Amino acid sequence: MPHQKAVVKTTDMPDDMQQFAVEVAFAAIKTGADNQGIASYIRDAVRHEYPGNWHCIVGTNFGRMVGRVVTMTPRTEGKVKTIQVVRDLSPDPSEVYHKGGGHLNGIIVNKENSNLCNDSETQEIQLEFTCLMHNSRTEEGHAENRRLKFWFIEDTDHNRKLHDSYDFFKDLVNQETFPKDYVGFIKRMLKLLQSDRYPNLRRVDLDIVPLEPCSQDAFVPEVDQRPVELVVREGLLRTLEDAYPNVLSMDDLIRLTNHDDTGLLVKQLKELETTNFIQPVCIESGSEKKWGYRRKLNVLHKVEVIAGAAKLKSISDEQKPTVAIITNLLCEKLAVDSLIERKTTYIRYETKGDSNVYTIGYIGSVKVISVKLPMVGWERQAKISSSGIVTRLLGTFQTIQHVILCGVGGGVPHVYEFKKHSRLGDIVVSAPSEDSSCPDSSQPWYIFCEAVDYVNGNASPNADGDTSQQKQQEVAFTHKKFAPKNPILLTYAKALLEAGPTSWHPIIEEGLNNLKDHEFNFNRPPAETDKLKIQIGDEMIVDVKHPEPPGEVPPPPLVRLGCIGSGHAVTQCQSFRDLFAVNQNLLAYDTEFDQVLASLLGNGVGSFLIIRGIADYAEGRQGTDAGGASTSWQPYSALTAAAFTRALVLKLPSMESPSHFVS
Structure with a gap:
């Protein structure tokens, strides 16, 4: 039976109606009916169960409910554990270990199947990443190498495969929903494939390869252990390098380095002057001279200081x-x-x-x-x-x-x-x-992006750079x-x-x-x-x-030859930066x-x-x-x-x- 591609989203239906429809879909599959018959079966059952809410489901493609049933089958080969998740049109009842209920309606967990090791179907797209996961039971962390493998329905465009697989990965590791424990990660993966978001995906495999404990060190968040004096000194030097050949006053340095400890700044500026990296410049004469600072250019070739436009x-x-x-x-x-x-x-x-x-x-x-x-x-x-x-x-x-x-x-x-x-x-x-x-x-x-706006709302990210509305609203770039x-x-x-x-x-x-x-x-x-x-x-x-x-x-x-982009409106937000790059092929x-x-x-x-x-x-x-x-x-x-x-x-x-x- 061919997989049915989503035509109409069902997100306008209340959650309880969707859950009921998924249960009916699972029951209808067992009857052996074709997609059209299954859709008719679901429509009649939902109409009977929710007679007062029929307006919510007018125009809904109930054949889509077939694709809302997903099965998860685990297997283990050596140290590698594989989780296979498939939009399953005909699950085998003899292989079912657990059937989800409530918000997990339509999710079936199969018994472990060692025969999957002989699977000859080569993935169409693969992405590999490493992460540090948290075991909620032992409260310990362990580093894992993970491979996501993707299969798509027939006639899916190659660019669509690239975009969907990478978007699936980004959704899976979204900072708002990313589960740090093993079970939560698998649930997230199941729910994503079950959703309407990726209608072209038919199967996703996850290979999990544990890494040695020493590999965990690479994933501990970096903490700057340097003395604050060194951090401030390097910040001052970078700021003066950016400004070169211009002079920066103390007020400029306080603003640009975001440090208001004048005493600390003066001390580090003296250190940079002593080491011949910068030079003080008098910017205001009079009874109280005001000094600024300039990065010193240390080169071996001829340097000539000129004065006046005529020269x-x-x-x-x-x-x-x-x-x-x-x-x-x-x-x-x-x-x-x-x-x-x-x-x-x-x-x-x-x-x-x-x-x-x-x-x-x-x-x-x-x-x-x-x-x-x-x-x-x-x-x-x-x-x-x-x-x-x-x-x-x-x-x-x-x-x-x-x-x-x-x-x-x-x-x-x-x-x-x-x-x-x-x-x-x-x-x-x-x-x-x-x-x-x-x-x-x-x-x-x-291409320079001047501004980012939602068509119906405000696109400004929060303090963490999150723009969770982006999936639901159309984003407009002014460029x-x-x-x-x-x-x-x-x-x-x-x-x-x-x-x-x-x-x-x-x-x-x-x-x-x-x-x-x-x-x-x-x-x-x-x-x-x-x-x-x-x-x-x-x-x-x-x-x-x-x-x-x-x-x-x-x-x-x-x-490589290609288009280059810029714009503070997009580069300071991960999701906007990714979306703008895709839209403009940067x-x-x-x-x-x-x-x-x-x-x-x-x-x-x-x-x-x-x-x-x-x-x-x-x-x-x-x-x-x-x-x-x-x-x-x-x-x-x-x-x-x-x-x-x-x-x-x-x-x-x-x-x-x-x-x-x-x-």
Whole structure:
């Protein structure tokens, strides 16, 4: 008997009516009737039992009730326990161990069946994860590796399989409903398959593999054990690095680091000054001088401090760079600058307003200029600042024809699709989201989400970032889309990919050699630190396995072409971030560069590209707050992006004459 696909949801019926209908469905199955007969049997029984509520069930597809009966069959093979859950149209009464009642109506637990070990039906989708579970009886925790295997009804679209299986997993580990004990987890799995939410799923298997006790250490929630002085000092340094080359006052530092202990801040600032990381700057003279602080740039190449617009204009007239490389983090600029030859850094300091730092030199025969933006991100003042700096850059250096935004970003997990799933250190290059092989200015390369709203309600997540209404209400994203008018840089990037990793991987080693004595550690972190973790509430962490490559793949880092997204409205909420990424087919997120792109387009720059080295699975800035998580992948990922950028620029003509310009 073929499985019946859901057509009409039954969620408008009262719970007691639904439970009664499920019981009737189970009884009807035993009669051997076909789906149409079973549906008629249920309809008549419900109408007889609830004559006053007939209006609740008009239009209901009672054939759907057949799919509300699910069976669970356990088996054990060695240390591996498997739980098989099936939407069962014809359960065998001789195999039934227990039939659920009440809110578990329609759930049947079969006797353990060792014959399942010979099951030859290969799963269509598989997801593997590890979690730390709690035994409510012994009050002990144990780490388990779990494999979810999915089977679908016939003619289910492949993309639907991917979305349903991952959504099922996310529902299963939802922080609001995630059960920490074994029995609760199985019940949750049964109820999800029994629900109307996944009509295309017909079977889900769960393999449970216990891990050694030592494996549990990886799932204990991380607690920062460092002294508070060190945490504050690192937070101050990160904040000043973000702001470089700007000066920050004490009031700025208190606000940005969220520390109001002025004495502690002053002490740690003195420590950073002593170690030559920062320098104090007088920002107000008079009877009581007011001091600010600036990150100190420690480089070996020539640095020239300039004053006045006239000097900057003369530099522009003399240098005439044709490619601009825009960075945000200090490690990003240092990585880019390490791969520029015959360079000079020009710094124009301001005690109030924005300072500017430009490094001008050569990549091959192409003259380039790299610039660092101070504090790109969510604050309105920072966004206005970044837009203004780009406008001044283009106004001062009017020979710029191409712009590359180079730095770190956050990968969007695609746990089933290796071709879309970037690991830490990999690179995502902005490209059309629908078909990267056919550049089209009408297709977005970068999408910025301005706001998230429910169609009927408020979409603001609570303090824990939960948006539990999302499953019941339609979510609307207000967004802006960006694409260059000229895709020439993407054309060169594709040519670089076709040439293979040997065309640009050696540049990473070149950069490492140039940066080996630097205060940042640009070496690739250990592979075991690349973990895809999902936080479930305050205590539970689920470690999801990365997808396996389909065959032989080049050595890392790999490069993928696809759309990049941003927007504080989505990146600060796990569910919104996932949903927006699916809706827009995103491969990565970064911090908000919408104002930068708007400035480029507004100033007539039609050729730009965004190159992001993946530093985390958020937006590339995870852990940059004081006391935040590790940022160990940022320098290396910044270097991989810089290496690919250099290889790309090497493919460009020198553009010494206007005949090479492309607008």
